[in-house]
Amino acid sequence: MQGGIPSPMLFNILFDFVIRKVIDEASVAGVKFSYGGNDFFHGSREKYENCNVLALLYADDLVAMCETTDDLEKFIRSFEKITQKFGLTMSVKKTCIMTSQQLKEDQHGKVLTGQEVDHPSIDINIRNQKIETADSFTYLRYTITRDQRQDTELEIRLEKTARAFNMLRYSIWHRKSVSIVSRLRIFRACVLPVLLYGGEVWSFTTTQERRITSFYTRCLGTIIGVNLCDRMSNDKLLEITGQPSIEDILCRNRRRWFGNVNRAVYDDNEASLIKKVIFSYFHDEKRPQSIGIRKRWEDKVMLDIDALQIRNWRSLTQDRDRWGKAININVQTKAVHNNIKEIVFEYKQRAVGRRAKERAVAQEVVQRKVTELSRKDRNNQYKCAGCVKNFRPQGITNHVKACIKARAWCNKNKIG
Template sequence: MSLKQFENTIGKKETKGKEKDASSNIVIRDQNIETVDNFNYLGCNIANDQTQAKEIEVRIGKAYNAFNSLRRIVWYRKCISIQAKVRIFKACILPVLLYGSEIWCLKAVEEQRLNTFYMKCLRTLLGVGRGGRMRNDLILELSGQPSLEKILRRNRLMWFGHVNRMDNEEDRPMLPEKVLFSSFTDAKRPPHGVKLRWKDKIAKDLTVCEIKNWRREVQDKEMWRKTINKEVKSTTVRSDAAHVMHEHKERAKKRRTDERLLDYNKKMNTPPSTTTVINVDATCSICGRTFKSKRGMNIHKRVCIQKQSTNASIDTKTNEMHQLTTASTSNKNTTTKNIKIIDLLIKKDKNQYVCPNSMCQKILKAQGATMHVKPCAKAWLIEQGVQI
């Protein structure tokens, strides 16, 4: 029994002349060993009060980092099947979370924290949020995975069987087995409020698994493995998992809309109704849009009137521009139709014409006369009243 437990039994009163944390002077190879509250050994955090609170925090943090690194690469990919995601989770995330769990003696709060993280990961694999309100047993059934409590029990019993099979060359128990079954003869534990030891956890696990003669069964390694893995067998993902998740998502969506409608009715002091009532007075006379309140309709009406006025001004401007363009094009057409360049040219024999430019005086044919005169005799065309 530790000094802390002894203090609790006597009403938190320390005995006179006793030190709570006695200083130790341990020297190994001329190095003084420092006394600390906890330290890391082989990746596990070991505390001086034999608790796993710090270790659980470290395990969850490392598992979360590993899970988050694969979030966009694996978990959010629709092209990867749920079965493949579960296999990746069991191979990459679960060993990080449960490293060293064979020797854990957890409290109910610590076990609940691990289970919360475990279920959160499975929900992410299935693509279901907490708003869907799916039960944990349904999540485990859809993913085909056992509960975390069963996995922890399997790990403890696996280490328990391994320690019991440890024998040296002389068929004598080795040090781990001696430590496991050893106890202080004079030590007494108080009957109330005592933490469960690893032995107590193993005794409960043997009772739950209905293992009666464990001394004989533990010697057969294959038989022991089948016994402890009986409740931890993983099954395949249910074939209708996608359909079940879609139904829960639709149900959650409908529930959220009903809750919003109920909150709105409470704010408006109106009785809840299953059908939405359209208020005739809250209808815009310009565009015909309906609103839940007159206030929203009045705000919309101002904007609607402004839009209508701007659209009307734009229409008038476009009509004026269209009229101007049509008038200009008609004038051009009339001038070009009334006056032809070929009629103004001097015609000679054999259907030939002379260029009116005094510097050119080129003999032209009727087919290319107009195309030649336009760039060559611009001044002459302007004098004749022809628009180029």
């Protein structure tokens, strides 16, 4: 049966049955949220219901969330007991514990930056093996950290995308037999999904958005043969390649995921667990005001919606087709510029001339023309400073360079 078509379904049924047994025996509530309605704004008089999230399952991966150490230990020991009973074994090496970062507060309730609350170490042993305590862990290829920042996830995304991009560098990007249109299609199909994996839930800072934008434009520049020395602006690069900006793509992905979640209801019109978590909050809790306000995911979504001037998102998200047209306005892929090769060549030539001038300045040799230092007569001719002969503008510079009598004058005026 192993490797057969029914195997995954049978395993999911068994694992779901085991988890239900574990929850019944452990009697642990999990993390408590409040869900009031399909909105991010919650008033003091809003009616709400409490919902608990304890375990998240995907195939054989399990995430358990508890509010206290005792509840976590009780759940783990119940899980170990039940799985052993049904012939399953928990891998202690692949299991880790992570606690959320909690900062100290002074007597006025202000958060003390960089000072964490001292908690006793968590010591849970299974089969004489201690479960490791980690500062971050990866679930479904998404990295979560104690401080809920996304710097680590961004580094991992950029590293994996760079590896995928460089695998095609000599076989696709630098091969002249592959057209630019085909290269861009391969980039969108093979590289861009690696970069945007999990981007629906990102809430990057401005600095992080600049990093991912810089990486995206460098990839496009490599595809068409432009480097940093050519000094092509990002707007010009996107214009001639016909590609949307990475900021617009990220905003579109967030809006699309938000619309999918907002439509997620059961047959009895009850909101799904994902929808409840998205619109959930901690009742009677406020965000600290003394450490700066980081934009949350819902703040980013509202900014994305306001950018499109959508005022009726609550009803518009229920219509999938209309919502799709509204959020895809700025991310349409356009045709590649007809003269893209000529434009790239022009920028290359400018770069060559610019580098030549920079080298000349570095060597303290300024390339100057005789016509810039001499005056022309009535016949539109210039006089050589050495032999005092008259020449047309097209020939005076070359003559002065070759004239022995004008050599001292050339050295004085830096004509070489």
